[in-house]
Amino acid sequence: MLIVMSSQATAEQVEHVSKIIREMGLTPHSLPGATRTAIGITGNISAIDPEGLACLPGVKELLRVTKPYKLASREMHLDDTIVALPMAQIGGREFTMIAGPCSVESEELVLKVADYLISRRVKLMRAGAFKPRTSPYAFQGMEHEGLRILEKAREKTGIGIVTEVMESAHADAVEQAADVLQVGARNMQNYSLLKRLGKAKKPVLLKRGMSATLEEWLMAAEYILAGGNKQVILCERGVRTFADHTRNTLDLSIVPCVKEVSHLPVLVDPSHGTGKRKYVAPMALAGLAAGADGLLIEVHPDPDRALSDGAQTLSFTQFDALLEKTKMLASVMLG
């Protein structure tokens, strides 16, 4: 932490700031310059809230030098985290495809998709039993019955299940049914839920919030890691910007950034990222080329009649074509 004093600050003001810093149990280091003084702070800054210092008389600005995340940081954990599941792994030098319908619509649908995916050697299926919907009047998911359908699909086909958990009260049930617990973008800063998932025995797939900075995203991961659950997978799914040609703006450049500052694996979801079927395949390939550890893709046997997210969902034929291209690209990228 560095405090930049105004060029008009008096010596008394510099001393007053230093005094407050010492009261906080930290150490101030005065750095006089040509036109102004700066004050470096050392000590355990993360335990206190130093923002108030910005308002002391004579202070111009507060500059943070260290990042607030620790367990999520590569500086503290040099090697890549690899999430190992019974049927697949996420992270490391492997590229993992996760696909499936937006929501569990029926047992028939889920089994059909699971069979299809297994036949394509896709080992993880995504499908929502609990659905966060913008409208209270829209289909809200099959909920607990949906979870039972997902469990049956796993038993029958061996496919791994990735499904969303929306509140702590459902966490036990979802944890039992799923191989990976998904946290949706709208819940990225639902801290009660994150704390509960820090106690979960299953890996957590944490989607980036619609307006989350990289730091806020890693701090959300930090909540789970600090609770004791080291199996966190990040997933970029587009952010909210002024651009209106896609539903969200898929921010692929966060992929190499995550790789640089963190050890956690990172996936890309081009279905939510674009909201339009035509753009899913090019952006899936772009995500892979940017260095993502895998993809989350919405696929449905009859997307035009899907109960939710039909506009961004691929048919089996379209998914087959994407899968083919993905493999060729992965062999170039990872080979």
Place this chain on the structure above:
Amino acid sequence: MLIVMSSQATAEQVEHVSKIIREMGLTPHSLPGATRTAIGITGNISAIDPEGLACLPGVKELLRVTKPYKLASREMHLDDTIVALPMAQIGGREFTMIAGPCSVESEELVLKVADYLISRRVKLMRAGAFKPRTSPYAFQGMEHEGLRILEKAREKTGIGIVTEVMESAHADAVEQAADVLQVGARNMQNYSLLKRLGKAKKPVLLKRGMSATLEEWLMAAEYILAGGNKQVILCERGVRTFADHTRNTLDLSIVPCVKEVSHLPVLVDPSHGTGKRKYVAPMALAGLAAGADGLLIEVHPDPDRALSDGAQTLSFTQFDALLEKTKMLASVMLG
């Protein structure tokens, strides 16, 4: 809903789209134009998810004509909603000030602030017992003990309590302690929580999410209204943009927009909206001038030593000056 066909669309494609619309139980109306055909849709669109239509062959675009919110809409409810509390009202031709510390730090602090506010005829106090914090290592609030302190403050001074509820599991306890239940920006689309608050007996103050459109905000309110709780108060607290001179960008123009399309009262929170103490007063006055029904202001006897949000918190002296200006301005605006 209007479907715009491509200028190259064939008659068969137009007919196919119309057929799908009829299958959904809706009525298509073909509108041939000079260069392309459009298809109007009538019927109960809110019950289905028509987004998939955008992907049918020959379709260029989908245009929504009606808004998805009903109970929150002024078209359905012409008169302003007024939230009546024992000690104050929110909405109508009155301007309501809500002030207090960011968090319940101690009984002493809360009583001191409550006494101060009552002495200034401010009837509602804000203070958080449960705190959503970006860092898992930061002070997380006094939680249930904090609620007891707030109850004591109300008993002693008669001040009304506005405090945050972060999860359904705490809703009973917060409902008992508070006069108004606050939903924070990060929980605006926590649908489990919104559904629970639709059953609450106390009014809900719903902050706008950091990247929420007006429509999404009103749809969040719609969740609460649809649950049966008609006492919803909106609160603008700044949104996430590229601008870096303030912590968030306070979007005051949403105030007259809310007044136009909805009947719900709307407040402004310039403390979170700017994040900087110096800008709180001008933006508070601007919020009032824009037509807001009231303000939410962070105030603390010693802001530089506050446990959270000190940088955006006013001292008693600064708040006194603001209150004075507010009254003069309100007499011009409402007089």
Place this chain on the structure above:
Amino acid sequence: MLIVMSSQATAEQVEHVSKIIREMGLTPHSLPGATRTAIGITGNISAIDPEGLACLPGVKELLRVTKPYKLASREMHLDDTIVALPMAQIGGREFTMIAGPCSVESEELVLKVADYLISRRVKLMRAGAFKPRTSPYAFQGMEHEGLRILEKAREKTGIGIVTEVMESAHADAVEQAADVLQVGARNMQNYSLLKRLGKAKKPVLLKRGMSATLEEWLMAAEYILAGGNKQVILCERGVRTFADHTRNTLDLSIVPCVKEVSHLPVLVDPSHGTGKRKYVAPMALAGLAAGADGLLIEVHPDPDRALSDGAQTLSFTQFDALLEKTKMLASVMLG
């Protein structure tokens, strides 16, 4: 400028960075900390481009301590700049209204509006002769003939003229016709134009670019100031964000920020800022309450038939009502 080294940086890397800094003619100051070293830099940083330092081995981050603007900064110029025109002043403890049609449509229109404004004691009229239009097929303005009409209006009524200059080639002509030269949002970083206006003898009204930070805006002003023209007026007109309830998002909190860091006067344009007639009056009042030195308002005798921007333009009756409220508010704010 502060360079933050990685916690894994070696002593050799720290020394290498210091060497490069010395090669640039600057002085490095090593600041060892508990987990990492930081290097402060002093000297004339503005003359060089230190961004490349961020890529040296072992460097984690570059933090700027001083702002790059000098002449626009309040630190260098403590007193408010007041722009004095023959018929009015902008800045100081006065509130200045500028109003008029979006574009010069005809001599008849311009004279009608000028007469009207003078009858309301509004001393400055805005109207575009050169119009920046998104579409090449839209009305592009009356250009040089428009300038002659504006000159005639000034001669006849004494009203001051604020009109846009879009390129250096027109600057002489506009400078002759206008009392204030307006630079539109799209040209805020048209550096060729800014350099030319640094040589102008008339004040420049510099609109904020659609995605300009405060710093970029002040750097654009710096171009004009550095050229020798000290008469710069800033004008907030809304920025581009995800919010879709208004055409742009009027960022009023930049008003107190400008007042803090700069000495230049700042106006608010709620017509472009909202794009909708209904919101112009509330946001105009909000701008005044936030501390703006004046307003820019689009007004037209028959807005529904205006050749451009009709949707955001007030009629004379609506403007009269706004003017009345503005005066009452100004007496509270400035009185």
Place this chain on the structure above:
Amino acid sequence: MLIVMSSQATAEQVEHVSKIIREMGLTPHSLPGATRTAIGITGNISAIDPEGLACLPGVKELLRVTKPYKLASREMHLDDTIVALPMAQIGGREFTMIAGPCSVESEELVLKVADYLISRRVKLMRAGAFKPRTSPYAFQGMEHEGLRILEKAREKTGIGIVTEVMESAHADAVEQAADVLQVGARNMQNYSLLKRLGKAKKPVLLKRGMSATLEEWLMAAEYILAGGNKQVILCERGVRTFADHTRNTLDLSIVPCVKEVSHLPVLVDPSHGTGKRKYVAPMALAGLAAGADGLLIEVHPDPDRALSDGAQTLSFTQFDALLEKTKMLASVMLG
């Protein structure tokens, strides 16, 4: 164009709107619905400004059905535009690399880079003689002398030159020296410049503005196309968002969108798009995978000592590695 009336609109209001539409020389089509009436408009809408209709009594909203761009639209021009240069082509099933230093720093530098690029079979070199710089105190480019250096490099090595033109006054000189005229992001809506380039005999590379929507970008291209110059190349270089982990947010999903709605070739500039050297290579590959027709890459023999943009510039060694990967990827994507 569709006008949506309020559900409370009277028959008189509907008739009044229709009357105004007829006065504009257009045809209204009344479409009564269950809760409200809509009015379709046919005729040559692009010649008028119908925004004012939004303010007529009883009107709720205006919905545009057709896009305002014509010459840039794929609906009007089904085949891909291919820009053919003497030494290379842009567009079609070819992937074109353009590389070079940010600015012309010296003849020695430019010749060194040109020789290097030619040795790698890169046929087009980018380098700025006129530089748009945020600060008036920063290096502004070698200007006309820089153009002469670029011409010499072309004579000596046969490399094609891509260089920026910042104002109409320089257009003749730049047109003589360059094979492709670049318009920077800050000038995307500099309409005076766009009109001049519509008369140019050389292709124009039009960068996307920092906050430009797809429609605004294509309308800027429309200015050039409407002037008679059909050789327009688009280039995505990142947009302004809240995200702070990169200098700009590279919006790769605009690549497949451009391909869908327009026939113009589109490139990606990951150097400006990310602002950080480490992310250039992954985002370059991602751009290619998303379907871009080529890349614009900043390369310099000694990036840490570059006069501008050093932080985002690759060394020859880094560029070699990227070039290798690019070729492998292109063979998968296009093969």
